[in-house]
Amino acid sequence: MDKYSPITITLDQRSDAVTITQWVYSTLRRAVMLGQIPPGRALTIRELAALLDVSPMPIREALRQLSAEGALEIKGNRRVMVPDMTPVKFSELVDARIALEPAAAAKALPYINSERVALLRSLDARIDEAEAAGDAEAVTHWNQEFHRAIYTSNPHQVTLPLIESLWLQLAPFMRRSAESLDEYYQIDRHQEALEAILRNDPAALQLAIAADIRDGCAFAQTPAKLQKLLR
Amino acid sequence: MDKYSPITITLDQRSDAVTITQWVYSTLRRAVMLGQIPPGRALTIRELAALLDVSPMPIREALRQLSAEGALEIKGNRRVMVPDMTPVKFSELVDARIALEPAAAAKALPYINSERVALLRSLDARIDEAEAAGDAEAVTHWNQEFHRAIYTSNPHQVTLPLIESLWLQLAPFMRRSAESLDEYYQIDRHQEALEAILRNDPAALQLAIAADIRDGCAFAQTPAKLQKLLR
DNA sequence: ATCTTTCGATTGTGATCACAAATATGATGG
DNA sequence: CCATCATATTTGTGATCACAATCGAAAGAT
Numbered sequence: 441m442d443k444y445s446p447i448t449i450t451l452d453q454r455s456d457a458v459t460i461t462q463w464v465y466s467t468l469r470r471a472v473m474l475g476q477i478p479p480g481r482a483l484t485i486r487e488l489a490a491l492l493d494v495s496p497m498p499i500r501e502a503l504r505q506l507s508a509e510g511a512l513e514i515k516g517n518r519r520v521m522v523p524d525m526t527p528v529k530f531s532e533l534v535d536a537r538i539a540l541e542p543a544a545a546a547k548a549l550p551y552i553n554s555e556r557v558a559l560l561r562s563l564d565a566r567i568d569e570a571e572a573a574g575d576a577e578a579v580t581h582w583n584q585e586f587h588r589a590i591y592t593s594n595p596h597q598v599t600l601p602l603i604e605s606l607w608l609q610l611a612p613f614m615r616r617s618a619e620s621l622d623e624y625y626q627i628d629r630h631q632e633a634l635e636a637i638l639r640n641d642p643a644a645l646q647l648a649i650a651a652d653i654r655d656g657c658a659f660a661q662t663p664a665k666l667q668k669l670l671r
Numbered sequence: 672m673d674k675y676s677p678i679t680i681t682l683d684q685r686s687d688a689v690t691i692t693q694w695v696y697s698t699l700r701r702a703v704m705l706g707q708i709p710p711g712r713a714l715t716i717r718e719l720a721a722l723l724d725v726s727p728m729p730i731r732e733a734l735r736q737l738s739a740e741g742a743l744e745i746k747g748n749r750r751v752m753v754p755d756m757t758p759v760k761f762s763e764l765v766d767a768r769i770a771l772e773p774a775a776a777a778k779a780l781p782y783i784n785s786e787r788v789a790l791l792r793s794l795d796a797r798i799d800e801a802e803a804a805g806d807a808e809a810v811t812h813w814n815q816e817f818h819r820a821i822y823t824s825n826p827h828q829v830t831l832p833l834i835e836s837l838w839l840q841l842a843p844f845m846r847r848s849a850e851s852l853d854e855y856y857q858i859d860r861h862q863e864a865l866e867a868i869l870r871n872d873p874a875a876l877q878l879a880i881a882a883d884i885r886d887g888c889a890f891a892q893t894p895a896k897l898q899k900l901l902r
Numbered sequence: 903a904t905c906t907t908t909c910g911a912t913t914g915t916g917a918t919c920a921c922a923a924a925t926a927t928g929a930t931g932g
Numbered sequence: 933c934c935a936t937c938a939t940a941t942t943t944g945t946g947a948t949c950a951c952a953a954t955c956g957a958a959a960g961a962t
Contacts, residue, residue, distance in 0.1 A: 459944090459945065459946090460945080460946070461945075461946085484912080484913065484914085485913075485914070486912085486913075486914095494946085495946060495947050495948080496914095496946095496947085496948090497945080497946050497947065497948090498945085498946070500732070500914085500915090501731070501732070501735055501945095501946095504732050504735050504736050504739075505735050505736070505738075505739045507736075508735075508736045508739035508740050509739050510832060517953095517954070517955090518913080518914055518915090518953090518954085519913090519914095519954095526827070528827045529827055529829060532778070532827050532828070532829045532830070533829055535774070535778075536771070536774075536829060536830050536833070539770050539771055539774050539830075540767070540770055540771070543766070543767075543770050547763070547766075596757070596759045596760055596763050597763070598760060598763045598764055598767060598840070599763070599767050599770075601741060601836070602767070602833040602836060602837075605832070605833060606833075609829070690914090690915065690916090691915080691916070692915075692916085715942080715943065715944085716943075716944070717942085717943075717944095725916085726916060726917050726918080727916095727917085727918095727944095728915080728916050728917065728918090729915085729916070731944085731945090732915095732916095748923095748924070748925090749923090749924080749943080749944055749945090750924095750943090750944095
């Protein structure tokens with residue numbers, strides 16, 4: 441049944457509260473973010489339907505949504521796959537993050553109350569735990585939650601979907617890198633961000649966020665290092 | 672057959688080269704951008720299927736894709752509609768455009784050759800024609816083509832989908848404004864942009880693009896004026 | 903041995919149908 | 933006259949099927 445290379449997707453319990461399509465969507469989304477689907481590997485509707493044990497219909501819907509979000513790519517021959525990466529593309533995606541995220545943080549700053557700060561602290565603690573445990577996957581996850589918690593403080597937030605699209609495109613290639621945790625001990629930019637928040641200093645917050653993004657992607661900023669990740 | 676208020680969608684010839692889903696997608700997309708679908712109006716699959724004379728299936732797929740792109744919104748009760756606008760949201764969307772588009776232009780600059788410049792000139796001419804003819808719809812269209820032609824000069828462009836998502840969200844409310852063309856005679860920022868391109872001056876190009884965006888949305892930058900658009 | 907060609911298997915697309923949830927409609931009671 | 937509830941209709945969801953396009957592998961030619 442495996443077309444080219446076998447793929448393993450972690451599937452969690454399906455709740456009755458959500459539609460099958462929603463469950464398929466979140467399952468495939470996480471599979472993409474965890475790099476469980478090799479870039480370039482052709483995905484077929486029926487194969488995924490069998491893998492997730494659902495009918496082809498919810499798969500079709502989820503694939504179309506993920507493609508619209510940039511997580512997947514529909515080639516001209518109608519084949520769906522995780523888009524492959526180039527050093528230049530990687531760099532452009534990171535630049536787009538830096539164009540959007542610090543600004544989103546600054547716009548959210550006026551809405552961050554002490555309750556939100558407490559949430560941010562606890563998320564930061566989880567990141568430290570994951571780092572100590574050497575769990576690169578968890579580090580990435582809680583890191584995103586930290587950023588999301590900042591941006592969503594702004595009730596008028598409109599750029600989060602765009603930002604998440606960038607995360608989706610970068611994620612499959614981030615994880616492979618994070619596995620080499622050696623050079624991943626970054627300066628704690630989150631601490632800088634928190635201090636900027638407490639000082640109510642938008643400019644410093646923007647700098648901290650930008651630096652955090654750059655640090656998190658620095659492993660791949662030289663073409664040589666990135667090339668290694670793409671096999 | 673009309674649920675609440677009747678909607679009229681301009682549908683063009685369906686070619687055999689594209690799938691029905693693609694045709695439905697582009698048809699509905701244009702309907703959204705032209706403001707033919709009132710914000711908040713509930714869209715049903717079967718109604719649209721009857722309207723476009725296709726089966727419900729392609730409608731479902733197109734609606735899901737458009738929702739993922741921010742053109743439509745799926746409410747909790749599963750109803751699909753054009754999201755409604757608030758002054759703050761409008762302002763945030765414009766800010767996001769300014770965060771992305773000038774940067775995209777600057778990154779494209781090195782790739783703009785004389786052939787591209789000729790294309791840009793012709794697009795600019797079409798805008799002038801449309802303005803002279805008082806055709807607000809055409810002005811908006813060619814204006815977008817002008818911007819797109821700049822950004823797509825960069826073969827490694829990754830932000831265009833994000834930018835188009837912002838256009839989709841703003842468009843339904845831009846058109847209603849452009850109808851009052853009185854205050855729409857903007858200084859020719861496109862000429863500034865072209866000169867910056869010829870001078871190979873990224874900073875000036877960024878300023879021109881940002882100013883162009885601001886001018887094009889200035890009509891709604893004061894809450895009072897925007898409120899008028901939202902009825 | 904390498905490149906074409908051919909043909910069977912697989913795939914995406916689109917239509918149709920069943921069903922449960924949500925909505926609208928009407929009747930009933932205050 | 934308005935609010936409440938029961939019923940009937942409509943709606944999204946998901947399954948199944950038919951078909952044309954596409955792909956993959958084996959057979960053929962050079």
